[in-house]
Amino acid sequence: MSRHFEWTADDLRAIAVRFGADFYKKLRRHLDMCAEQWSLTSLRLIPSFSANVVFRCASPKYGPAVLKFGRPADIAAKFHTLRQYNGKRFCSVYEADLENGILLEEAVKPGTPLRNEPSLDNRLAVFCSLFEGLHIEADEAERFPTYTGWVDRIAEYMGRRRDCAELARHMQKAKDICLSLSAVYSRRMLLHGDFHHDNMLLAENGTYKIIDPKGVVGDPVFDVPRFVLNEFAEEITEETRRKINKILRVLGQKLRIPETVLKRCTYVETAMGACWSVEDGASPGEYPKLIRSDHECVTVLIGKWQTKSHSVKLTLFLFPFASLPSAFGQGYGKSRRNFRVSRGFPAAFRALSGGLSTHFHGFQATFHGGQLSTVFRRFSTHFHGFPAAFHGLSAAFRRFPDSGYRPRRMTGMACHAIVGLCQ
DSSP states (O other): OOSSOOOOHHHHHHHHHHHOHHHHHHHHHHHHHHHHHTTOEEEEEEOOOSSSEEEEEEETTTEEEEEEEOOHHHHHHHHHHHHHHTTSSBOOEEEEEGGGTEEEEEOOSEEEEGGGOOOHHHHHHHHHHHHTTOOEEOTTGGGSOBHHHHHHHHHHHHHHOSSOHHHHHHHHHHHHHHHHHHHHSOOOEEEOSOOSGGGEEEETTSOEEEOOOOOEEEOGGGGSHHHHHHTOOSSOOHHHHHHHHHHHHHHHHHHTOOHHHHHHHHHHHHHHHHHHHHHTTOOGGGHHHHHHHHHHHHHHHHSSOOOGGGHHHHHHHHSTTTTHHHHHHHHHTTSHHHHHHHTTHHHHHHHHHHHHHHHOTTHHHHHHTTOHHHHHHHHHHHOTTHHHHHHHHHHHHHTOGGGOOOHHHHHHHHHHHHHHHHO
C-alpha cells in the first residue's frame, strides 16, 4: 500500500492492462520514493493512461507540478526536449529520474486545452503563433529518434504482419511519401512530435504553453499534421470537408507550406496512427474501423475515394513521381513483354522522386492539359540532375535487351501513360 496515494482497484487494473504488471509494481514503489525525495504532497491521479501515468501534485520548492511515469526512453526524450527549449513556449522541467522513467514538470494553470476554444479562427491563430519560429536545432541529435525512423520502423513492423494487409499497404505508401518529402524538407530540427490541441494549455497570463513533447528530429512540416487530424469530426460530412480545406488553406498561407505537402504529411500521420494502434494490441475486429479511418482521411484530403481499379490516380496525387513504375505497369501491363520492361523503372525513378514529387506540385494539373513541352522545360530549368536520372533509366532499359524497346521510344510511351492516367 502506498504511503502517499490511495489507489483504487480500477486504477490499478487499468494501469496493469495498459502498461503491464512489471510497470505497475515499479510505479507503486517509485511513487513513494519520488514523493519523499522531492517532498511532494496532494497527489491526484489524472485518469488518462495514453502514454504515461500522470499525477498532479504540490512541491514546496516549485509550487503546482505534474509528475509523470513512463517508458525510460520516452521520458528521456521529453526531458531533453524540455531542457533544450528551456521554457521557450514550453512548460518548465524541474526534476527527473531518467533511469526509472520519471519526470517532474511545471503544472500550467488554469491549463485549459486549446480544444476547448470554440472559435476555429482562434484555434488556428494560436497554433500558428506557437508554431512560427518555434523549432530549434537539436543539441546532441543522437539522443532523439528521427521522424523518418518512426515511419521506417512501423512500416517494417506492418510488413511482417499477415493479418492486416490493407493497413500494411497504406503504411508502405506513407513511408514512400515521407521519404519523398524528406528529400526536400530535410532540416534536422527538434520537433514536438505530438503537437495537437490537448498539448497546448492556457496559462494564467492569457498565453498558451506547450506540454508533453515526444522529442523527435525532423523537418518542421512533420509537426503540423496532428493539429489537422484533431480537427476531424467523428463523422465525415461535407461540413468537415469544408472545415479541413479551410484549415489547410490557412496553415499553408500562414506557415508558408504548400497545401499539397500538408495533405501528404497528414496522410502519413493517419496511416502511422492506425498502424500504431495495431502494434499496441488492437484486435482484428478493430481493423475495419482503422482502415475506414484511413479511407475517410484520404476522402477529405483528396476527394472521392478511389476504387482499386483507379488507385493509380490516387497514388499519383499523393506521390506523383515515385509511383510511376506502378502506373507504367498498369498502363502497359497487358502485354507481358511490356510489363517486363516496366519492372526496370523503380530504381531509376527513385533517383527522380525526391526532387520531383514534392517540388513539382503542378504535376497533375499540368499533365492534364497534355502540356508536355512546358512540363519538360520546367524539368530542365528546375531539376539539373534530370539527365543523370534518365541515364539510370537507360541502364534499366538495357537490362531487357529482348524487349525490342529503346529509351527514347519508352520515354514517349511513359509520358503518354501519365497523360492518360491523370485525365
